[in-house]
Amino acid sequence: MEEKLAFTEGAEQPIAMNPKKFALWLFIVSVVMIFAALTSAFIVRQAEGNWLDYELPQILWITSGIILVSSFTMHWAYTAARKDQLQQLKLALVVTSIFGLAFLVGQWYSWVALVDRDVYFVGNPAGSFLYVLTGLHAVHLISGVIFLIIVLISSFRYKIHSKRMNTMEMCVTYWHFLGGLWLYLFMFLLLNH
Template sequence: MEERLAYIEGAEQPIAMHPKKFALWLFIVSVVMIFAAMTSAFIVRQGEGNWLDYDLPSILWVTSGIILLSSASMHWAYLSAKNDRISHLKIALTITTALGLVFLVGQWFSWVALVERDVYFVGNPAGSFMYVLTGLHAAHLISGVIFLIIVLISSFRYKIHSKRMNSMEMCATYWHFLGGLWIYLFMFLLLNH
């Protein structure tokens, strides 16, 4: 009996993760799979012919810089929350939210630039993929901005600080993921045009 008790006492604790964080990671994995499938389909379809190349709108360089800046401001927000600098947290989250909105406006202008070059959603498979990839990313970014606004409101209610970091950590993870996803998509489009 003593041997059995000693064994149970020495048992390791399982790795625990907050259920919401686990759900977020499952969601991120599913988004990665969707974009991996889309970029794979892009390459396969490009090889089949009937593919009209076009120049990428130059505003995509600007939006890429904006998303990188927003990732830096999100990290500032995370560090501010971790160190209980609530005024800095509010400023950093506001900046991140504003940059997210500016990114979305920039994406809209990239579509306007495509239309000016006679690249439409229908008719050219290359154009169709461009609209689908950037539109799908924009839809996820809208959800990220909504998440940012929720966390920003929580910060004004003093519900985010060093002892309550769960929503801040999840928001930062998702935002950095969206930024990384955009950089991947932008590099993919640059290399395949």
């Protein structure tokens, strides 16, 4: 009996993670896999030939700057929440949401610029890939803006503060992931268009 007791006393505690955070990380990994598959398919299809050469719209540089700045405002929101600076938290979340919406508007104008250059979703696969990559990212960014708005509403209800950071941490993680994903896609398109 003493041997069994000694064995259980030495057992390590399992690593614990909030189930919602774990689900978020699983979702992020699945999104990474989707975009890895799409960018791999892009490279393989481009190597086959019959690839349309086109100039990327200049507005993509602006939207890349917007998403980069939004990561700083999101960090500002996170820091404000940790310090219980609730007015700054609300302001930073509003600013980040505006940047997210501005990014989406910029993406729309980049599609308008592509149409003006005769790059369409149908026709040459080069255009199809560009629309799919940017459109799929935009769908995920829409979900990020919705998440931001949910966190903003929670902050007005005083549900986000230094003692309740779980939702805020998840929102920050997802937003930074979306920003990093866009920068990867933009660099990929710059190098491979």
